[in-house]
Amino acid sequence: MTGTDTELEPFDSTDEGILRDLREVASRLDPCPADLTERILFALTVQALQAEVAELTSQTELVSRSMAPDPTEASTVTFSAEHLSIMVTVVREDARHTRIDGWLTCGSAEVEVDLSDGRVETVLADAEGRFVVTGLPQGSSARLTVRPEEGRPVITPQFSL
Amino acid sequence: MTPDSLPGLPGHGTSQPSLAARSGEHLTAYLEGRREALGELVELLTPLLWQVARTHGCSQHAAEDAVQETWLRLVDHVQDIREPRAVLGWLVVAVKREAWRTTRVARRDTYDETGTVDPGDVQEGPEALTILTERQRTLWAAVGALPERCRTLLRVVAFVDRPDYDQVSTALGMPRGSIGPTRGRCLDKLRRALVADPKWVDA
Known part of the structure; x- marks a missing residue:
């Protein structure tokens, strides 16, 4: 299980493109629920006001x-x-x-x-x-x-x- | 302090301050008494924290709880964060711990198979698949075939900017330099798998 030569190559635009695509696929297949931030903000308000x-x-x-x-x-x-x-x-x-x-x-x-x-x-x-x-x-x-x-x-x- | 309201120009992602830098600015503003800045920080980082929770075995419901609980905890512990831009790593670590705590409890009852133990299995319904191009399906399957640590690293790192890679990989418990400035082992594995796949068309 030794590393390959290619893993020591500099991070390039292809690598960047792969991660950009991964972000898009993850956002589509496993999206953060649309109302989650709103519920978090409500919980924070409740906490702040005690x-x-x-x-x-x-x-x-x-x-x-x-x-x-x-x-x-x-x-x-x-x-x-x-x-x-x-x-x-x-x-x-x-x-x-x-x-x-x-x-x-x-x-x-x-x-x-x-x-x-x-x-x-x-x-x-x-x-x-x-x-x-x-x-x-x-x-x-x-x-x-x-x-x-x-x-x-x-x-x-x-x-x- | 640089204004954080300037949006990055399309195609010039590097001209925009990194996610950690923007997070730090929101946190500083909040600590200076601008209360809405906390809401802006929540909007900015919740999609990333969702990925952290989901890649640490949380069901959808548990992931929502873990992320929410982490934000509540941040407010109580905000004074512990000495360097504002470190808030990103602080939150990633906190979600990870919260996810471990809740999944340890949940495993005793039911284990969520739609979690990211095999991300290739997330919503394999016809609807989910038709929204993907063949290239994207190939990518998702290749990510699913990676060792768990690599899967987690890449899926989380995909949601931050390059200058943040060190902070985020450290927060995930990976050594510094696991990704960037060199390609690193995980991304290299993924890239070699993709290149070997005839369905992968280099865009």
């Missing part, structure tokens, strides 16, 4: 698209964390926009809406825990980060608008 991830507890279509062409169609999503629950109603505003009407059991808190296009909207929930965010792009997705006056921040999984 946040709690809320669980999706229910999702209801109040008016389904097939049953009525009613522009007021809405859906409700609820999430729960150890010390608070979040209820979000997604209401269609017009052809391109949706509004979310939210309610937090913890009362007043800062609510950050992270949209999938990178936009961030921040609102304050009132003393009853109610908040409204309007003019959100319909069909995209969002997640909420809730910062209660006491305790850890809570992050929800993504839901669609």
Whole structure:
């Protein structure tokens, strides 16, 4: 098992070409999942905020698209964390926009809406825990980060608008 | 510090800073308080780290966990990295260790045959094969016939730039100079196998 002379030759453009092809074949046959970086970024955010991830507890279509062409169609999503629950109603505003009407059991808190296009909207929930965010792009997705006056921040999984 | 936002011109790959250099710049920016730089580092290196996990016996699911776990660990241990451009090697070593740890556990239950013990067997479905040219199929089969260490080295090195070869082969536990500035044993074996194969057309 001694080496060959050719292994001592300088790395040339053919070698470079072989590795370039190998990269392409490996990327096609065994690609890194497309959403992996996004999930890693979520995990890093949760870790950085020392946040709690809320669980999706229910999702209801109040008016389904097939049953009525009613522009007021809405859906409700609820999430729960150890010390608070979040209820979000997604209401269609017009052809391109949706509004979310939210309610937090913890009362007043800062609510950050992270949209999938990178936009961030921040609102304050009132003393009853109610908040409204309007003019959100319909069909995209969002997640909420809730910062209660006491305790850890809570992050929800993504839901669609 | 040189700006890292300048894209390399097509066909002038060597004019672009190497992957390790770009990674170091993102890490420095993150340590200086630009938090988005961490996300950019994740985007830049996750495809490479995926290959590291997959060439160390991880199933797809285990590879996702190993790569994610490594990024979380980086944030906790970022102060241990004295030289920012060494972050590339640090991550490769961390994924490798995480992969060993998880596959040791997984082997007791099920062993993933689609892993890279035989990379020629990854997704051999008709769909996967039709997207490849004959040249690419020949290459993949030849890589699959190499000893495991060579397979791992070449598949991982294919995802970095030439100036990074030393850092990456060292991180994989291979001696310095296993590849570059000379061709090295692994690439030489592969190249000789390809040249001997009538289906290999030199592009």
